[in-house]
Amino acid sequence: MSSVLYYALPALGSYAVLSIFFLRRPRLLHTPRVPAFRPRLGAHRGGSGERLENTMEAMENAMAQRADLLELDCQLTRDGVVVVSHDENLSRQSGVNKDVGSLDFEELPLYKEELEVYFSPGHFARGSDRHMVRLEDVFQRFPRMPVSVEVKEENEKLIHKIASLVRHFDRNEITIWASEKSSVMKKCKAANPEMPLSFSRCRVIRLLLLYYLGLLPFVPIPERFLLCFLPTIINRTYFPFSCSGLNKLTAVVTKWLIMRKSLIQHLEQRGVQVVFWCLNEESDFEVAYSLGATGVMTDYPTALRRYLDNHRAAAPVS
Secondary structure, eight states, X not given: OHHHHHHHHHHHHHHHHHHHHHHHOGGGTSOOOOXXXXXXXXXXXXXXXXXXXXXXXXXXXXXXXXXXXXXXXXXXXXXSOEEEOSOSBOHHHHSOOOXXXXXXXXXXXXXXXXXXXXXXXXXXXXXXXXXXXXXHHHHHHXXXXXEEXXXXXOXXXXXXXXXXXXXXXXXXXXXXXXXXXXXXXXXXXXHOTTSOBBOOHHHHXXXXXXXXXXXXXXXXXXXXXXXXXXXXXXXXXXXXXXXXXXXXXXXXXXXXXXXXHHHHHHHHHTTOEEEEEOOOSHHHHHHHHHTTOSEEEESOHHHHHHHXXXXXXXXXXX
16 A cells, blocks of 8 residues: 555646646647637627617617627527527517417517516616517628627527528627537537537536546647636526525535636636626626636626726726
8 A cells, every 4th residue: 555655646746736837837738729809798688687688779789888799599480580589488578478489580579668687686678679680680780799699409400590690791700609508519510610619518517627637738628718607696696596595505616616716717828718697796797807707798788898997997007
């Protein structure tokens, strides 16, 4: 036993030293990718706290606040039109208990006059524009605006139509594939491998496992974006479970696992941009940027723009 320890302990010690060394200096092993854009201010569902979610009015408002990224979800209508909609079923958004896929584009109902802001419970957004929009309309209206397109289900027709639209509008470098499901992300990558990928849920777990095992500095990372929730919003503005006790436990565990400055700095140095969602309070903006994140996804682009402008004004001149 003592002879095993005699060799094992120095080997483990050397491995730990090398891992920490390359964690802090990843460019010695990996050439960092130069990003096509840096999303400091991301508008969640187009900025769903200030105007009705995913409407053109919401996106115009986000643009007025100099947003760097629009976060959108897409669904496919019965007649094959890619529309911007968070939900497949229209009950919450429009009060109509029908799926987007069961209707033609021209049959889609208007949004309700007001919608509750999901990450700000008890707060409601209103707007004069209540129309659902086509993804094609978004690309035409904002040709060089980066967009994160989330696909929730394994709908190959939807995925291929999104990929085709991105190619048609020459947006390969500024349109992000996003999905929580690894199976969906594989299909997205196959449909258009030129579009940057974000981490799926399973890939985030793998990332954390590699980090805590000390293997992350030695492993290639194909993703370019980590779009991740900020653990401190759990049980406050984000309630993933119906049980408050489970939410509290999740908040503690994920805070310990994810909120690691060394991890975020390592990813950033390797060209993986970290964007935390969905933050609607200044204290959360502060936490995210202090960890070294590239940007923040928010329902309130005006509030985040005010924070960023004030933060820059307060920063010392070098």
